[in-house]
Amino acid sequence: MKKTIIYTCPYVPSEWIAAHGLRPSRLMMTAAETTHSIGSVEGVCPFVQSFVNEALTNQQACGVIMTTVCDQMRRGFDIVCRGNTPAFLMNVPNTWQHPDVQKLYLEELNRLGRFLTGLGGKTPLNEDLAEIMLEYDSARRFILAEKGHLSSRQYSEAIAEFNQDGKSDIEKHTTGKEILTDGIPLAIIGGPLLREDLCLFDIIEDCGGLIVLDATETGERGMCAQFDRRRLHEAPLMELVNAYFGSIPDASRRPNNQLYDWFERELASRKVRGIIFRRYVWCDIWHAELYRLKQWTDLPVLDIDVSGRGEALSARIIQRIQAFVEMLR
CATH class of the missing domain: 3.40.50.11890 (Rossmann fold)
Incomplete structure (x- = not known):
């Protein structure tokens, strides 16, 4: 091993x-x-x-x-x-x-x-690095292509499994349950989620919403860009730099206009109607970003601050999500 x-x-x-x-x-x-x-x-x-x-x-x-x-x-x-x-x-x-x-x-x-x-x-030799980059790039493309066949929670679980193991068994994440497609389209934005937070996707669906964009660090936003296949073979390490350091948007970046360019593109393409902003109480980076996001977007924003002690299932958060989704009906 x-x-x-x-x-x-x-x-x-x-x-x-x-x-x-x-x-x-x-x-x-x-x-x-x-x-x-x-x-x-x-x-x-x-x-x-x-x-x-x-x-x-x-x-x-x-x-x-x-x-x-x-x-x-x-x-x-x-x-x-x-x-x-x-x-x-x-x-x-x-x-x-x-x-x-x-x-x-x-x-x-x-x-x-x-x-x-x-x-x-x-x-590694350049050709060995290029071969591995192709394998990972193909796996990422496959996961992205399967989004429509998975629930929002299953999709985020598949991304997490790929990050941890370098592959994702899509069939393992399908349950045979009908995939919800008619909920109010929402985005979840913030830093990394804990595994316990994945229940938020189910709670949101139960309330009539649907996460169509996981813009957390552990979701789509934390995936590198697709590789340029030509540059990959010519200079694989530099293409790795471009796809990771040059392409992953984050609130920590200065300037972080790249993050808002990504938001603008993805929120529009998914027809998002509301944003759930999920942050840790002690995270200064994302706490500071909340104000800018509200100034930047016309979409309603629900701020959920958690300490990571199981609040995702708390009555307080469930009630706030219910009220937020109801407001968007």
Whole structure:
């Protein structure tokens, strides 16, 4: 069995890890209370808390990758370093448009490559990297094409499974239940979801809504762009830089107009009528983005702030979703 590298940030290219002969696993976390003594992180979002705990206790992982995109995750890196699993902090610049910054990201990938070879990986040849990129690109295209055959929850689960395992068994996510297509089209926007939050998709459907755009970090927004097949063969590593660092929109970017360009395109194409803005109480990045989003869009926005302790099923949130959907009828 290949050695596993765990991480959560979408700016870490899974293809780069796989090309080194290791198994990339981008995790969708499950909420968990802190049980590890050196994993106690007070006052941080539960997603970071859960990943820190996972990094300290995962017996299958041979390496951990964290990034500087999230300040809380960056601080969590110091705690993970106290554990027994080798950890790597990847510098992902918030600015992204200048060629010098793209060069810095490329240098970080090369530095990451040295970390991976130190764990038993092998330095990939260009043709090997290109072949793996084609495999992953084809798998992503397949998942995107299957959207109409899955419920909103099944679709997000399929993306999460692909991120974690490099493939997704679409049939496993189909239940034989009729797919809802006539609900009020909604988008869910925000940072990464916990697995427990996936019940939100069911709750929204029960209330008469339908998530047609999962714009969370763990959803469609966190997927890299499709590869240009010609550039992939000519310069695979640079195409990897373009598809990940140059194309994934996020609230952390400066400027983050790329995020709103993506919103404008996707919200219009899905005919979205309302936005559910789901954020962690302690996430400064997305908390600050709420005001700008409301100023930018004419669509109604429902702000749902959670602490990651099972609120998705709380009466308060269910009632607010019910009222929001009813308002849009």
